[in-house]
Amino acid sequence: MIRSSEGIEVPTNLAEWCDPRRMALVVYDMQVGICRQVAGAAEIVERTGIVLEAARSAGMRVAFTRHLSLPRKWMGATQLRTAMAWQRRDSPDAVEPWFLRDAEAAQIVPELAPRADEAVFDKLTMSAFDSTALGFALGDCGVRAIALAGIAMEIGIEPTVRQATDNGFTAVVIEDACGFGNREARHRSMATLRFLGEAVITDVAGFCGALADAA
Numbered sequence: 659m660i661r662s663s664e665g666i667e668v669p670t671n672l673a674e675w676c677d678p679r680r681m682a683l684v685v686y687d688m689q690v691g692i693c694r695q696v697a698g699a700a701e702i703v704e705r706t707g708i709v710l711e712a713a714r715s716a717g718m719r720v721a722f723t724r725h726l727s728l729p730r731k732w733m734g735a736t737q738l739r740t741a742m743a744w745q746r747r748d749s750p751d752a753v754e755p756w757f758l759r760d761a762e763a764a765q766i767v768p769e770l771a772p773r774a775d776e777a778v779f780d781k782l783t784m785s786a787f788d789s790t791a792l793g794f795a796l797g798d799c800g801v802r803a804i805a806l807a808g809i810a811m812e813i814g815i816e817p818t819v820r821q822a823t824d825n826g827f828t829a830v831v832i833e834d835a836c837g838f839g840n841r842e843a844r845h846r847s848m849a850t851l852r853f854l855g856e857a858v859i860t861d862v863a864g865f866c867g868a869l870a871d872a873a
Contacts, residue, residue, distance in 0.1 A: 684805065691763025784813060
């Protein structure tokens with residue numbers, strides 16, 4: 659840990675960020691209907707499970723995000739255009755709201771089921787900070803950093819990482835616990851995050867080891 663002349667403490671390694679008092683784990687969109695669409699999702703579920711167990715054992719706060727669809731009456735132009743692209747439909751009347759709140763597809767996969775003391779943030783957007791209370795809840799608890807695992811890197815995790823910085827949080831990307839739908843797009847996302855230098859990038863072993871060191 660280094661300290662500025664103004665008294666600001668800046669962690670200099672992953673173990674310092676992984677102090678459960680200053681970090682929360684965010685499990686991004688590990689939902690039944692999303693995992694069904696992504697090749698290699700079973701491996702991401704397994705790796706995210708390892709990360710989740712390590713965070714829980716360390717007493718770290720855990721949050722889950724869920725991507726939701728609104729009922730058709732509440733699907734506006736942006737939601738319809740997105741659904742048309744994802745469902746490969748030419749007409750807004752042909753799309754279906756796949757992720758209604760109570761639908762099976764919207765639920766977190768059973769292997770990673772949230773516990774009673776863990777937060778679930780429902781969202782309509784790609785970034786976990788848009789249209790949710792995640793930022794408020796983190797700041798209210800004195801959390802300064804988030805570790806991210808889940809699906810998908812190129813769709814929602816990258817914008818969440820970028821917006822974390824804009825909201826004053828440090829994002830730790832657990833790279834091998836982040837799934838993707840398109841390999842080339844995933845590589846572009848990771849290249850962008852590495853170029854910007856805002857995020858801390860690690861893997862499952864590195865994250866678990868840093869938690870052990872922090873303890």
